[in-house]
């Protein structure tokens with residue numbers, strides 16, 4: 053079997069992105085060379101050795117008739133997804149994580165949440181769910197006969213109880229950073245973590261619509277800041293991050309930006325071409341992304357709450 057990891061340890065010299073936190077340190081940076089290709093994911097996954105991938109971050113087609121998929125029967129959807137999930141579990145490192153990001157299938161106005169449909173597959177394959185993260189965003193279709201949908205889910209599963217989880221790199225500012233204990237042995241000391249608080253399982257990131265700085269021709273891209281939070285918390289530097297439904301490479305970029313290796317595939321050659329184009333911008337320091345800790349635009353605040 054061809055070993056797809058053979059080229060994984062190649063480094064490419066590039067430049068730090070302009071809006072990166074690292075830009076004041078050194079403008080040169082080494083990136084791991086990504087392993088991405090135009091391929092069906094079952095074929096791509098079959099070339100990856102067992103237990104080698106630390107983090108899988110992906111969003112499969114929802115079977116809703118987007119231009120990259122054929123709308124099929126919802127009854128056969130879980131069985132097809134199972135084949136890919138089984139392969140993902142096989143390649144997953146013992147301390148690794150799978151994050152499966154999905155929304156709803158809609159049939160005659162009835163919604164079928166896909167994470168609920170797929171959850172039994174992950175359980176049957178022996179994975180443990182750590183969080184069902186709600187990703188809330190402001191923009192989407194306006195419904196007439198039900199409340200407009202403004203969230204999707206990221207189901208996070210691990211293979212074991214001993215798994216990589218780094219909270220400090222993804223802490224967010226505390227609401228009351230100077231709050232102190234007012235009695236007891238810690239009286240006068242800060243009551244919260246000075247590095248910030250746990251970001252919780254409700255994540256608010258703008259979805260990638262036409263005015264988003266990361267927008268390409270892809271109809272449903274991940275915002276890179278969402279990938280970054282998962283990469284930083286669920287992997288370590290040098291680990292491999294995989295997306296078997298790569299699209300235009302958002303997972304790859306989030307991984308490379310934080311010194312992780314990146315692998316993935318998509319059946320659409322144009323999406324992979326754009327993924328390479330975005331990669332070239334990354335290494336030349338010209339990729340524009342929405343920074344991870346930028347507050348969501350709030351029209352009630354001066355400048356929308358932005359600096």
Ligand SMILES: C[S@@+](CC[C@H](N)C(=O)[O-])C[C@H]1O[C@@H](n2cnc3c(N)ncnc32)[C@H](O)[C@@H]1O
Nearest residue numbers: 092093120273274297298299300301302318319
């Ligand atoms: C929801 S999109 C993922 C978008 C991605 N997260 C991004 O940020 O660009 C799903 C992707 O799966 C791809 N796809 C569908 N079936 C596939 C298969 N069998 N193997 C690999 N990719 C597939 C589609 O072309 C589409 O780009």
